[in-house]
Amino acid sequence: MSTTFQLDTSTSRATPTPQPIRRLTVPKIRQRKQGGVTQEPIVMLTAYTARQAQLLDPHCDMLLVGDSLGQVIYGLPSSLPVTLEMMANHAAAVVRGSYHSVVAVDMPFGTYEASPEKAFESASYLMKFSGAAAVKLEGGQVMAETVNFLVNRGIPVIGHVGLTPQAVNVLGGYMVRGRGDAEAEKIVADARSLDEAGAFAIVIEGVVEPIAIDVTKAVSCPTIGIGASSQCDGQVLVTEDMLGMFERVPRFVKRYEEIADTISATAQRYSEEVRARSFPGVEQTYQPKK
Numbered sequence: 001m002s003t004t005f006q007l008d009t010s011t012s013r014a015t016p017t018p019q020p021i022r023r024l025t026v027p028k029i030r031q032r033k034q035g036g037v038t039q040e041p042i043v044m045l046t047a048y049t050a051r052q053a054q055l056l057d058p059h060c061d062m063l064l065v066g067d068s069l070g071q072v073i074y075g076l077p078s079s080l081p082v083t084l085e086m087m088a089n090h091a092a093a094v095v096r097g098s099y100h101s102v103v104a105v106d107m108p109f110g111t112y113e114a115s116p117e118k119a120f121e122s123a124s125y126l127m128k129f130s131g132a133a134a135v136k137l138e139g140g141q142v143m144a145e146t147v148n149f150l151v152n153r154g155i156p157v158i159g160h161v162g163l164t165p166q167a168v169n170v171l172g173g174y175m176v177r178g179r180g181d182a183e184a185e186k187i188v189a190d191a192r193s194l195d196e197a198g199a200f201a202i203v204i205e206g207v208v209e210p211i212a213i214d215v216t217k218a219v220s221c222p223t224i225g226i227g228a229s230s231q232c233d234g235q236v237l238v239t240e241d242m243l244g245m246f247e248r249v250p251r252f253v254k255r256y257e258e259i260a261d262t263i264s265a266t267a268q269r270y271s272e273e274v275r276a277r278s279f280p281g282v283e284q285t286y287q288p289k290k
């Protein structure tokens with residue numbers, strides 16, 4: 001059992017913590033969309049580590065511990081090999097590093113699809129171990145029964161439709177979805193069934209814009225777009241993509257920074273100074289007391 005929780009002194013009799021937690025809650029995120037309208041779009045970014053969470057938390061409503069960490073952190077070829085333990089450990093770090101955002105954690109491939117009971121076992125483990133407030137799972141109509149099962153047992157769920165990366169082998173790649181009428185209708189139907197099953201939000205990934213708009217109009221819960229539309233009720237990006245950590249990023253990513261260049265140039269300066277013996281300098285060196 002994890003001992004990573006910070007104590008919320010507003011709801012606990014435990015010893016006061018230096019910084020009482022005042023997190024946003026799942027109901028508050030859900031209520032952002034009222035009568036089909038979201039006045040204040042939901043801001044979500046991925047986070048995988050405690051320090052990253054600390055930096056992102058004040059600016060976000062939700063932090064997603066995405067299974068994209070497989071590629072981003074572990075250099076895996078896809079998210080398929082990601083395990084429950086990897087997700088639980090990174091989610092616990094993100095919870096430790098945040099006190100404002102709702103932390104949601106991705107259920108990795110193979111840990112929820114077989115049955116609602118299996119999904120409950122995996123999701124409850126993730127939440128107990130990490131302190132995350134919600135899980136996200138991929139799939140539409142076929143997952144509706146599971147979403148309902150989880151929600152009725154105390155597990156808030158975010159759905160994920162459109163381009164669902166865990167289905168890469170079925171889809172044949174990471175292409176934009178919904179270019180044909182039948183597929184477009186299926187994506188809208190998928191989102192509707194997740195909404196009816198009780199998902200409190202739905203990620204729409206990699207679809208042509210009219211579908212993202214149709215889905216957003218069709219469901220009562222907020223939609224969170226990635227490669228979708230500014231008309232969604234919120235947006236999410238992989239933080240490292242947004243920061244410019246990788247050379248190639250999909251078209252839907254806006255590179256707000258060129259962090260890879262900064263890291264590379266800094267490592268070069270360090271290596272030059274080590275080779276020239278100009279680091280460590282006087283300021284970084286301990287001398288005996290006189």
Ligand code: KIV
Nearest residue numbers: 046066067068203236
């Ligand atoms: O794994 C992930 O980071 C995600 C987002 C891209 C939505 O699912």
